Amino acid sequence: MVEEWRCSFAGLIVEEGASAWQLRYAFYGEGEASWVHLLVSAPLGEKVFPSVVEWIHAADWHEREAEDMFGVRFEGHPHLGDFVLHDDVWQEGVEPMRHGFNAQTAMHNRRPKVDWRPRRIVQEPGAFIMPIGPKFSGITESVHFLLETVGEDVIRSSTRLFYKWRAVEKLAEGETIEQGLLLAERFAATTAFAHGLAFCQSVESVCGLQVPPRARALRVFLAELERLRQHAGAIEEICESTALAVATSQAGLLEEELLRLSGALTGHRYLFGLLAAGGLLCDLPTEACSGTLERAQHILKRLNELEHRLSLSSSFLDRIEDVGVIAAQTAKDYSLVGPVARASGLSRDLRRVLPYSGYEAFNFDVPSEREGDGYARLRVLFAESRQSVRIMAQAVTALTGGGVCAAVQYRSGAALGWVEAPRGAAFHWVRLDEGGRIARYRIVTPSFTNWHSFHLAAEKFAFQDFPIILATFDLSVAESDR
């Protein structure tokens, strides 16, 4: 299916029903094959399922996560264990996503494996593992890298995530939709609006809500403002990783100005507290939106100038070209998303292939590159920023009168909500029970998807390129760890 219909793997959603497991493998594609859900059901007593990683490599981490969370095993999976639940913190047999597990009380009497050691693959004489993190460098998120090396060149690297695991999916269970939205906005707040929007859209499809046109246009406007800001931040990171001081400052100025712009328009610099199931919590005046657009257009001009200057800086290009290459086939095998996938020729954008919130009415391009290296990813970021401002301009003209929030009537059921977040495709699966409370919440984030392939980009490289490869991937640990 992945080959023939050219589908991408969206995610594995495991649900524990009253008497049976339900494993839902979701795929998305273009044209007629827009959504394909493969369902596997088995009685709760059954705890072993066949693994699909042999055919769908992108399901690798999903199966590892399900094994840690539910205690189900996937026969044929080459490497289970020590993923979300670290073996040096938790003992075997903890199954936190099972219904019987109480999420509110702290767990005492743990029996962790204190002698846990990372796996060593490289066996050459003189080979050693260089550990980086979880606390490393200046201002970085907590994540652990193991670089296997015999000296200057790193032969192989692996990433240990989930230090920051906050069990958002578990905490949301049994909560109201409003509480769920708080979590959706705040588990990865640099892209808060995108994730909040995905959550709202999934609740809206469960309850059959029609979002008023004004709210739809405002949502598009704000989502693109967030994308522009997040991309400016990513560009700053890339400049910083190559130690280009003035460019870092210039990008930093733009990011701060976009943060202030968001703050001045909506009250909050990261667009918290705007979304509600059914529309928006409050209206934004049209004049303020067009004022914001003008400022954004001015900022874009300076962003374009920055790109031009960077393209003339040979010392910068030397460091960023041909580093961290992701081949087109890898992007397909791993079902990569966002700017990382588009820089490797996998030009798939949910706003285009599966439009939501009225994106079908907007004119925009999906920029893509072929090289798959750090510079290609940087160019995609710049090109997407231009498209974002283009969409914002159309969204302002699309602002009609009328209300911004539909009345909410809860229904039980489940649905998938999706958005093209700044870092790529995000999927939120929400199941509501009869009382309008959340029974199951599953989040598949673009960072989780893209981290999976990161070790391939960080393979056989010179050690000093590591921060550059990391920066060009624009990965969020919080988004992946949930």
Next chain:
Amino acid sequence: MSQWVLKGIRTGIRTTRYPREPERAAGVTPGLPRGGDFGSDAPALVARCLTGALDQTQGTVSVDPRRCVHCYRCVRGIEHSLNWEPSYEWAGAGSSSSRELGQAFRRSIHILVVDAGDCGACLNEVKQLNNPYYNMHRLGFFITPTPRHADVLLVVGPVTDQTRFALQKVHEAMPTPKRVVAVGACALSGGVFANSFVCANGVADILPVDVAVPGNPPPPLAILHGLLVAVGRKPAQRLVPAEQQAAAAQP
């Protein structure tokens, strides 16, 4: 290369004049709700708060900034709303009674930033302190990657179980005297992740906290204020309203 030098010079100085003068640019802070007398509307207001940041006694609403996550439920979609204050000098004293840094550290400190389960926003706001608008170097604040050089430990996030060990080790490795600055609602109360099996309810559960900076996330100016409080260049704010403090003190 000369193009960058020229560009840098042509851009000029954009840096805020804070702390010498207050910063009044739009969008520098999300603000915090301010309590007051709301009579019969008070119970409805308190009921709207999703994280228990609001409380009321006989119609007087009080705000616990440590719990506020800026959900705006007390101002948006409601008729009699709370006033929202565009302030940013929020940092207050934590519960720790450890030794102060002293005179020698007033002019320059090195800060170690540890992410203990942060959502990315607090960390991003700390990062903004390095951009030309805030440029914290001018105040003698430097980020260091190693605990051995650090005077101040700046922690963001509610402290997940899997980052706790690293956080404790980092704190132990710092030379004394040292201060701990907890930044953000999650680091102060657990925020939206409070009361969970997988993380603490803030840094104070693990380490002694000297300075607490509320906000979700606190804007760069609030974090800057927190650092100035940590070195004794600004007075600490009262975090909990007086009447609540008195109530807590009673057995």
